Each structure stands twice: as C-alpha cells, then as structure tokens.
Amino acid sequence: MAPPLDQRPNHKLIGVAGSREQLATPALILDLEAFEGNIATMAAWARENSLGLRPHAKTHKCSTIAKRQVEAGASGNCTATLAEAEVLVDAGIPGVLITSTVVTPDRIARLIDLNDRAKGLMVIVDDTSNVDALNAAAQGHDPLYVLVDIEVGCGRTGVVAPAAAIDLIDHVTASPNLRFGGVQAYDGGVQAIEDFTERRKALAADLEPLRQVLADMERRGTAVIIVSGGGTGTHDLDRIGGIFTEIQAGSYCVMDRIYNACDLHGTGRTVFKTSLFVRTTVISTAKKGFVITDAGLKAFATGSGDPVIVSGAPTGATYTFMGDEHGRITFVKEGHGMALGDQVECIVPHCDPTISLYDCYHVVEGDTLVDIWPIDARGHW
C-alpha cells in the first residue's frame, strides 16, 4: 500500500518558500486562491439564482473540499458511489446524494446502515425491483430518501420519461419505508458542447420528457421537492425555466481543458479559474527539439486531448504522452530548451479521472506548498 502522506517526500516541503518548484513529481497541484475563488463564485451564483448547490464529489473525492463547499453554502455533496458517500458521511458532510443506483444485497445493507448514521442521505432509483429491495432493507431503520432518476439524453441510468418515470414515482410513494424526495435528471451528453447556443438548444430538447413528468406531478398534486441535475457545462442554462431546484456541478472547483474550451456563460469567457495542475520534471534532454518528463499515461487521464503547459517551458512548447511513464515537451524554435530537473505545470485534459489517479492534492499559495489534502474517497468500493 502507498505510504501515509506524512511519510512521503513532499510532506517536509510544507511551508517552505519556493517549494512548489521542488516537489517530487508527478504531483497533483491545487492552487488555493483559484480554488477558493471558484467555490465562492459558484456559491454566490446559486444564491443569486435561488438554486440549491450540491457539488459532485466524483470530481474531487476529497472530504476537505466537500467541507469547504458546504461551508460556502452548498447543501451537501453528490457522490458517484456508495463508498464515496460512506467517506463523506463519516467526515461529517450532510446532504449526500448518491447519484448511482445501489443494487446488490451487500451494498444495500451498507446503504441502510449508512442512512442510520447520516444526515440527509439520498439515493437514486430507476427500477421497481430495486425500490422493493431498498424498501425491504429499510424496514425497522430510518426511512430512506430516494430520487427517481429520469433519462434526459445521457444514456446511462434513468427511466424513460414520462410513463415509466411516473410509474416508478408511484411505486416509491407506495413504499412505506422509503420517502419520495424528488427526481434526478442529469444530461451528461451536452455538458461539454463548446458553443453556448448549441448547448442550450440540445439541453432544452433533452429536458422535454422531464418537463412532462413535472407537469403531470403538478396536476396530480404530488410535491417534487428536489429536481437535481445539471453540471459545470450547463449550470448557467439549468437556471432557466425553473425546472431544477439544485445543481450538481463538480468540475467548476478545479476546471480542466474540456471546460476551459466551453463557452460556459455565453460571454466567451468563464468566471472560473483553473486551480488544478499536474507538475512534472524533465528527466532527459538527450535529443534535439524536445525533452522527456516523468508524467505519462499513469499521471493524466487520457481521451480528452493532451495536457496544456501553463508554466515552466519556453513559449509555444507542447506536451504529448510518450507511453505510461513519460511525457514529451516539444519546442517550436531552435534554441529553445530545458534542463534536467526543470519542471512544468499542465492543465489536465479531464479533471475527474485524473484526480482519481492520485492520493493527494499539493495545495499551493503562489510558489509555496502550504498543505497536502488527502483524496480520501479514492480507492474505496
């Protein structure tokens, strides 16, 4: 197993001036000022728009960050897994919503146990037999709050609306040990559409079945307290039309190449700053025109383009993966170069799966490492 964080080489650099440039790499960097700005900006946006904010912990997997989001006004955190929820609940985070279904007997037992010690725990459902299993398991325990998951173009979990959604809502409300908390509808398919207008159009079309369900519920007088969905890509669109009561955005607190490329607000610029970087060291200068670093496919999630160098390299230099363990910094001008031991920082292509490669954030203020935060929800089942 990996050693405790306080026994790792970078721990001794906490508080040392200039330590950001001396870290053993590859190292995940969190710029505290940018990060805190993002937390505050999104919290203020939610307040101004009278929307709830339940940021998704699948991005950060870190109870320290979850606490800061709640302190800034978030109602809790979403989690992608039961195991993440267990970590956050046991760290004192209220209002945890598990945005995946929990279906196996072992995990249902853990969920019920967790619910008895949690404050405001919720889970999604998209299947009547699963509702029955949860209801049976909750017998004799605290009532379990569930949201009915509705398909809105994501193609993952979620019942097809309106008919199946309404049936499932009825099934939940008829289950004595469950409480119908509302619905979840996450449109993962449109979050990364770069053009604001295109994203708006696609989202509006995808949300139509959800509108029908909500209209039907209103006609029937069934209260839908929570309508949870949205993300960093659509949050400024999700506020329109009064559909959602809360937003599940996750990436906004750190940002990445994908969301930096999106026109998030229709203004051509984003109000969020990149706070997450991977730092890597030059370990070979034996060739002309490029140098080799110590961060490859094991240090970045792939499939969303190359890392973007933001500091440490000559102007115009680009970063490409060279297998599992190495990256290549290619220079654009003769005479450009870097020395052994030099370091660069890169914006990551996709934040969530990159963060889950690491055990901790190196929290920096300017050039100084000021703290190390464990990614304490990583590696749990």
Next chain:
Amino acid sequence: MAPPLDQRPNHKLIGVAGSREQLATPALILDLEAFEGNIATMAAWARENSLGLRPHAKTHKCSTIAKRQVEAGASGNCTATLAEAEVLVDAGIPGVLITSTVVTPDRIARLIDLNDRAKGLMVIVDDTSNVDALNAAAQGHDPLYVLVDIEVGCGRTGVVAPAAAIDLIDHVTASPNLRFGGVQAYDGGVQAIEDFTERRKALAADLEPLRQVLADMERRGTAVIIVSGGGTGTHDLDRIGGIFTEIQAGSYCVMDRIYNACDLHGTGRTVFKTSLFVRTTVISTAKKGFVITDAGLKAFATGSGDPVIVSGAPTGATYTFMGDEHGRITFVKEGHGMALGDQVECIVPHCDPTISLYDCYHVVEGDTLVDIWPIDARGHW
C-alpha cells in the same frame, strides 16, 4: 486515504466458494492458474534461449508478483521509477534496474541511500552531467552500477548512438564511484505492431545503432556485460542475433487487449494466457438493448480500445465507456438481457495503466477468491 485491504468488503470473501461472483466492483481480478502459467512459460523460454529475464514491474507494481518472478528464475525486476525500486528492494527483491533516469538532487540522494541497502541495484543514464551528479553523490558509498541508455526508436530517454553513446560510456567508465554495467535499449515503438514480420523488420532497423555501439566496444575490448531491453511484444525477436543479454518484458504475466492482438511468436497464437480482468456489476436495466455497469473511465485505462467481455454477458455483447463511472453492455439480439446485480468480466485494453488505478489484485482460482495481493508500489513518488 483508502482503507487497509483487510478492512475492505471483499476481504471477508477470501476462501468462500463462488466468491468471485460476489465481489464488490469494480474489482481487478488475477486468475492464478493463468498467471502462474505465464510466469513459468516465460522463465522456461528465457532458460531455453540462454537469456536473462528481468521482468518490468511497471506492469504489476506488486512485490508479491516480483517475488514469484524471481523464484521462477528471473534475475530481478525492472522498475520505471525510483519509488517503485524502493518498494521492491525493501521487499527483498534483488537485481532491480531502474529504467528511467534519476536526475533531481533529492532523488539522487534517495538512490544512493537505496543502493547501500540493495543487492544488485542499477540505474540508467543518458547525460554526462547526470553521470557527474551520480558519481559525486556516490562518493563514500557503495559503487553505483549504471547502464547507458541508448535510443533505438522509442523517442523517450536514451542517447543517440553510436557517437553520443560511446562518449557517455567513456564518461561512466572514467567515474570512480560508478560501475559501467552495460547498456539499455528499449524499442517501445514496435512492441505493439501486430504482424510478426512487420515487427521483426522494424525492430531490426531500429537496433542497428545499438549493433554499432556493441561492435565498437568489442573492438576496444570494453566488456558490455548487460544489454537489457525488449518487451512482451518483441521478446521472441529479441533472442535473434545475440544482441540482448536479458529481456525486460512485463505485460506477459497478465496480458491485455493490445498484446492479445499481436502475433507474438509468428505462429498466429500466443503461449501466454490472459490472467487479468476487470469485474463489474450491472446497476441499471432501465433501457432496451443495453444495460449499465459500475466501471467506466476510472476503472480502465483508456486510449487502447474498449474492454473485451469474456464472461457473464450474452454472446456478442460489447462493452463501451459511458463516462467516468459507468460502462454500457450493448446486446446484439432482441431478447438478450442481464439483470441488476449480474456481473461481467472484461479483458482490459492496456494492462499497465489499468493496474495502477487499483490498490489490489483479487486473486482467484476458478470461482473462488483465494487471496488479495496489494499493489504496493502504486502511489509512490
């Protein structure tokens, strides 16, 4: 931090008949019989060809596996990083070769310290200033064995042969606290060429500069004890021509989609069996034609195709990624389906970066979980 392995839900399933199908997922599976067969097959191949075998631990990151490889006859293990070498040395593995350069002052100090407690440690070099730094740091310590890294088409570390390689060898032999152990030449660029003949041609061309260096050394009477290189893709070609003294293959012990697609021996079939799988659970059956699982971009390394389902799903079903947390199993016939809680196992697209996502192997014999092996070199810097 992730909890100790013996406090995780799957630990209690060790020794329980049928437990392979009850694991909390996503879970990394190691089929013991296939794995042990691969270890024995490669060890026998090396003996028969009078070649050394120093398997690469960047694949498995596991001292338990390294021990088994050494017990089967390997001379040690390669590692991609100093931190991996520290884990293996401290687990008692002899003959560790660090196949990346170690260039920063902090890491050089750790390397020298490690060398004093290791048996047969070696590191590669590709730069004269790095040789000088290692030589200075080794003053007053055990002599440090180094291999000169030679470029043979990989485009990562390694000096360009022949001229720069010969100069660097001279520089090493003139360094009083270092010992010239030989050369490393890894041709990562050809390993995954699927056709045997094409791979052979590409390899032969790439190795030409190495041949020149070795011929020059022979003329000069300089002993090159170790010529280390090769991999799973080329091992059956690396034996030809008497260039290499040892092979660094790593993936052979587990195999993956990439190497299963390669004609490794020119026979149209491989002697190695797939021993590594990712097991995942169906968590949504709300749609027609497909179901959703709990293993996505955080459970498989991406960029080398999709996972290949080998058990648990109807014939012809395919696996695709559906974002960070989910996979989709798509059926090819009406009437095909799976139920909530059903599980499938998949061959991984690329073994090394997939393994480094996990903390442990679930070691199975048939349908029973028989052990859990920590991936103890993961998460070190």
